[in-house]
Each structure stands twice: as C-alpha cells, then as structure tokens.
Amino acid sequence: MDGLAALPPLREVIAAHGLDARKRLGQHFLLDLNLTRRIARAAAPLDQGLVVEVGPGPGGLTRALLLEGAGRVVAVEIDSRAIAALKELQTAADGRLDLVEGDALKIDVATLGPAPRRIVANLPYNVSTALLVGWLHQADQIADMVLMFQKEVGDRLAAAPRSKDYGRLSVLAQHVCTVQRLFDVAPSAFVPPPKVVSSVVRLRPRPEGRLADLRPLERVTAAAFGQRRKMLRSSLGSVFSRPVDVLEGLGLRPTARAEELSVADFVRLAEALDK
Ligand code: SAM
Numbered sequence: 135m136d137g138l139a140a141l142p143p144l145r146e147v148i149a150a151h152g153l154d155a156r157k158r159l160g161q162h163f164l165l166d167l168n169l170t171r172r173i174a175r176a177a178a179p180l181d182q183g184l185v186v187e188v189g190p191g192p193g194g195l196t197r198a199l200l201l202e203g204a205g206r207v208v209a210v211e212i213d214s215r216a217i218a219a220l221k222e223l224q225t226a227a228d229g230r231l232d233l234v235e236g237d238a239l240k241i242d243v244a245t246l247g248p249a250p251r252r253i254v255a256n257l258p259y260n261v262s263t264a265l266l267v268g269w270l271h272q273a274d275q276i277a278d279m280v281l282m283f284q285k286e287v288g289d290r291l292a293a294a295p296r297s298k299d300y301g302r303l304s305v306l307a308q309h310v311c312t313v314q315r316l317f318d319v320a321p322s323a324f325v326p327p328p329k330v331v332s333s334v335v336r337l338r339p340r341p342e343g344r345l346a347d348l349r350p351l352e353r354v355t356a357a358a359f360g361q362r363r364k365m366l367r368s369s370l371g372s373v374f375s376r377p378v379d380v381l382e383g384l385g386l387r388p389t390a391r392a393e394e395l396s397v398a399d400f401v402r403l404a405e406a407l408d409k
Contacts, residue, residue: 144197196223
C-alpha cells in the first residue's frame with residue numbers, strides 16, 4: 135500500500151493530464167479520499183473476487199478501492215485521457231489493477247474476470263440508468279453493486295407503489311435486487327459540482343425467484359407506466375389482446391392504474407405475457 139500513499143494528489147493528476155471535465159461524458163470527479171473510501175467500504179468484502187469499476191476518471195474511487203483492500207480491480211473507462219492518467223496508479227497497485235479502455239454499455243461483465251463480481255462506480259449520469267438496466271439483465275453474473283446516481287434516480291429505484299417515483303425502474307430493480315439507499319452526497323463534493331444531489335445505492339441481486347428473462351417485465355412495465363394516468367385495461371391494450379381477461383384472471387382490477395400494482399403483480403403479468 136506504500137506506493138498508493140505516495141501518489142500525487144488527484145488535482146495534480148488532473149492538471150498533468152489535461153483531464154478537464156467533459157459534460158458529454160458525465161464527468162464529475164470526487165477528490166475527497168474520505169468520501170471515496172466510504173463508498174469503497176460500503177461494497178465490502180473487496181478482497182474476494184473481482185471489483186469492476188465503471189468510469190474511474192482520474193482514479194479517486196479506484197485509489198480508495200485499492201486502499202480498502204480490493205484484491206483485483208478492473209476499471210472500464212471510455213476516455214483515453216483518463217486511461218493515461220491512471221497508469222501511475224496501476225504501477226503503484228502492484229498487479230491489482232487492470233485498465234480497460236471502452237464503452238461500458240457494450241461490455242458483458244462476465245468477460246472482465248471470474249465471479250464473485252462486484253460493481254462499484256460513481257456513474258456517468260447521462261448513461262446511469264442504461265448501464266443499470268443492462269446489469270439487471272446480467273444479474274446472474276453479479277454478486278453486488280454499490281453505485282452513485284442522481285438522487286432522483288435513487289428515489290425511483292427505491293420507490294414503493296402508490297408514490298410518484300414508483301415506475302418501470304422501481305419494478306425492474308426491485309424484482310431483480312434488494313435495493314438499499316446508503317447515503318446522499320452534496321454537489322460540492324464533486325469537481326465540477328453537478329446541479330443536483332447524488333445518492334449512493336446498494337443493489338444486491340436476489341439469489342432466487344427472479345425471472346429468467348426480464349424482457350416481458352420490461353414490456354408490461356413500459357406499457358403500464360408509459361400511460362400511467364390511464365386504467366390498466368386501457369394501457370395494457372398494447373401488449374395483451376384481451377387485457378381485461380388477463381387482469382381479472384390474476385385477481386387484479388382492470389380499472390386500477392399502474393402505480394397501484396406491486397412488483398409481484400407486474401411479475402405475474404410478465405409471466406402471463408410470456409405464455
Ligand atoms: N470515478 C471517478 C470519480 O468518482 O471521480 C469519475 C466519475 S465520473 C461521474 C464518470 C466517469 O465515467 C468519467 O470518467 C467518464 O469518462 C466515464 N464514462 C462516461 N461514459 C462511459 C461509458 N459509456 N463507459 C465507460 N466509462 C464512461
């Protein structure tokens with residue numbers, strides 16, 4: 135760990151590599167090691183298996199993961215400037231850090247190394263939900279995720295039925311994972327500061343009881359919440375030829391609206407669609 139302690143401050147790394155933040159890549163960097171170590175500790179145990187970090191940027195969270203004892207970190211970064219800035223950290227990490235230059239949206243986590251795999255990331259906000267939905271589809275390959283989102287996304291992930299934040303993302307995430315909001319982070323913690331508060335959320339794939347294929351659940355939730363003010367007998371007309379029969383067959387009121395259904399109700403609708 136001595137090599138890690140001797141690394142230059144992150145501000146110097148950013149300056150030396152011209153790593154000025156690019157909005158297009160959702161770049162908001164965390165420079166406070168106390169905060170990044172707190173995020174890393176939330177993902178413990180780090181010494182077993184593989185830690186996948188998406189978007190290491192200048193490497194604040196990456197340093198924290200290594201300092202907190204990660205056995206092996208694979209960091210996937212789209213920005214070649216950041217890959218160059220991480221080389222010194224890679225040397226100091228003594229074989230525990232691999233860098234992959236590429237688009238995380240196009241990478242299967244299983245190809246990055248053996249299980250158990252944990253994903254830990256301060257996500258680029260512009261693609262955070264697309265990345266998460268992709269990982270929900272690959273949940274068999276993932277032991278745990280500790281992820282930073284915009285607070286508004288954290289609210290949606292954890293929302294209960296009959297609340298304004300409850301929607302497609304709540305149903306998909308809560309069906310696949312237990313969702314736990316850990317803590318919020320103020321805009322001032324980032325360089326440059328984003329406009330909104332952020333939230334660190336743990337999503338742990340459930341060991342059993344998950345649909346083998348999430349696509350039917352995506353279809354019914356997209357139809358139901360796409361027209362969330364309408365009654366289900368109408369909004370589900372795009373996915374079932376006889377929505378009233380399906381709803382009544384499952385003991386659900388055809389006049390209910392999407393937000394009144396539980397996650398389990400949506401799963402039963404997805405199973406009905408699959409038949
Ligand atoms: N982890 C760093 C930190 O906490 O300071 C940086 C976090 S910043 C919010 C998001 C990072 O994700 C940036 O470094 C950005 O270049 C990278 N990124 C953006 N889109 C990406 C993608 N599709 N695949 C991989 N990395 C991406």
